[in-house]
Amino acid sequence: MAHSYMRPVLLIALLVALIALPSVAQASGYNAVTSLATRVLIYGIAAASLNFVLGYGGMVSFGHAAFFGIGGYVVGILYQHFALEEPLLGLIPGTNQMLITLPAALLVSGILAAAIGALSLRTGGVQFIMITLALAQMLFFLFVSLKTYGGDDGLIIRRTNELPGLNMRDKHTIYYVCLAVTVAFFALLYRLVHSRFAQILVGLRQSERRMAAIGLSPYRYKLVAFIISGMGCGLAGALMANFLRYASPDMLHWTKSGEFMVMVILGGVGTLFGPFIGAAVFIVLESLLASWTEHWQLGLGLILLLVVLYTQGGVQAVFSRLPGRR
Amino acid sequence: MSAVAEKAPEQAAATPSLAVRGLVKSFGGLIASDHIDLTVRPGEIHALIGPNGAGKTTLISQLMGELTPDAGTIEVEGQSIDALSTASRVERGLARTFQITCLLPDYTVRDNVAVAVQVRQGHSFRFWKPVAKDEALRRQAETYLAATGLAERADELVANLSHGEQKQLELAVALATEPRLLLLDEPMAGLGHAESLQMIEMLRGLKNQVSMLLVEHDMDAVFALADRISVLVYGRIIASGTVDEIRDDPDVRTAYLGEGDAGC
């Protein structure tokens, strides 16, 4: 196909543009664009992670905010114990080092995803949607009630995590850190979706019955995919907590799960770049609409409804336009 | 290919490939399997015939572990598989084809087979190496496509295949699991005359390599291929024997053959 050699060129052009973005934004006086772009990168990671189970695996999870939120809280909680100089549960010392907090967020969100996935994957279809939603909401209630960690008000992280040799108080530095993480994440995801594992996962989306008939036990493959996906969202949450210097129950609210799904849909289900595009569209749309009216969600709702109902058979049409898939 | 084939023809007393005893399955008031006893000897093609709704597909689904029987036992090569999942049964050498084809529509013909090869190899928790560049996997998949006459169509999407080609692919995918006992659910259904002949030839070529339970309505195919035949009517096996015995059985004639010859 024609774009087979275009793609690397486009990718490099995109990367150059992303690297140049903060300087250009500063020079032209639109400093806010850098923050906007940082959020797009972070939400792009979250949406792409959700897309891995949703688009590739056909598992409609409505609870991915749980992993996003827990990633944020790992950063927040570790920071609080670092600031107060008292170890978590008397054992684990707090820290403000990003090289520790990000892996910790990955670990914890992975464990949480293993637990939620193990339960919810015992069912399928509509139950799966309801259960992922309900279990995530349960976590929301837990953090609302944890007064030690701010309860309703959330946790303020006074300073962004440190990285050796970098000035993390600079917004541009944070942007570049997020960009680096995004590029690394994207490279991993690229390998992942072309791997043997993904071949199985996409097969399961198409027909679980067929996959069982050739000797596959679906459950463990779906569970591993769910864990990988949850870890991606946890990573995004950890970055977001660093960027906002704040972790709150809002990060795990069910509407956040809905937003991730919206991003995936807007960009294109089951595509590699789609979720990033969707995240960009969503964030820009949100900022634009919100600058007009406080009722911006009305506009978002209408747009979403039209996209789902009328884009030539809705989401399935997006599927059909992909090369190599129906 | 192996030991089974060598000892199969002369040793009827050898451990059967498949032994079903007292299998019962009902859905509400409807009895789909009524104390079914059935044996498939090593290397033979055992045809299972009967009118629509007799419970043939339900039987295959139970053999594969997709449905759980209410009672009865199933043994494969002398070992009970009752407690095994579908996946473990495939590991024990069972494979099935679907009457209404059940393929992966978004994949190419080659990928449909390659996935089956990959699952058999068991190396699917691999997250890094691109599967598309796995030459060994491709080549293996292509041998099964060649064996089923689909080599030319390897890069086609399943959605673009004709019905006959989809049936061939069903067989190719099943063979890619390297089965020792193949459960064929109406492989000729919906095929044209030429396609049927081709399918018969393919199955004949597999004889003595794989034991087969052949569910089929096409009596020409059944008489051409089968070593033995069992007749299933309303969930019960009403007769079982060699081709000639069944052809001459008066009960079978009234219950099934007369009607089968006339209609479909």
Added chain:
Amino acid sequence: MTLFIEQMLNGLQFGVTLFLLAAGLTLIFGIMGVINLAHGSIYMVGAYAGTVVATQTGSFWLGIPAALAAAALVGAAMEFLVIRRLYQRDHLDQVLATFSLILIFNQVITLIFGRQPLFVATPEFLSGSIEVLPGLLYPAYRLAIIVVGLAVALGLYLLINKTRIGMLVRAGSTNRDMVRALGVDVRLLYTVVFGLGALLAGLAGFMAGPILAVQVGMGEQILITTFVVVVVGGVGSIRGAFFASLLLGVIDTALRAYLPGLLRQIMVGPEADALGAGISSMGIYLLMAIVLLIRPKGLFIPKS
């Protein structure tokens, strides 16, 4: 002891409210195969319409037809404009379309009524308390909710088991294609079921008015609890929805009432209250998790 019985009655009252929502939700899913997140929005619409009419006219009773009519109207419009297009779609499209409906409803309600919660007084006739047991006074209004909820449950039972529509509903929830094969106007059946679900949700919303604040977002909160009910009871099962509603209503209420007190035995007051509130709001979800481990399809779906 009287306190305990009072809490049980509170749980029962919460349970029947859940049932009014869960019955519609489980039927809509069982029969039409649609997961409708906006079911909670109909509940909210019923609550607003009924409350506004009741406060404007000063008559609580006029609120009832207003709530039912608004819910039915909104439900019919929703079915006609959106849900109807979703029958053949996959769950993802359904979730997203009905999620967008939630956003739209919430904003429209905010635009019309603002963010301040509305309150409605209980009607005079039901404002007192009734001595249900010697020494146990219980608010008449809450008792009325329980009575209405149980009456609706009985009505549904009769409707589903004794009428032709009910037969179709039963057949439809287990085998959709069969109903079509019987030559039934499936579209009409869908509309009837959806309308019924909307009415029940509107009724639940209005009845909740005097107990809870009527505000934007009230629908989603109860919707998620209703999902738990549907999962525990078994998707598509009205009977399951009924028993699971009562069970979860009672358990949830009991946890909220007693857990903080138990925790206060081992912790300091405010922390115990906060943690108790947190854990008790998690209680029903934990129960759902346990049910899933034992019966993944729900308590009232026979094992196949």
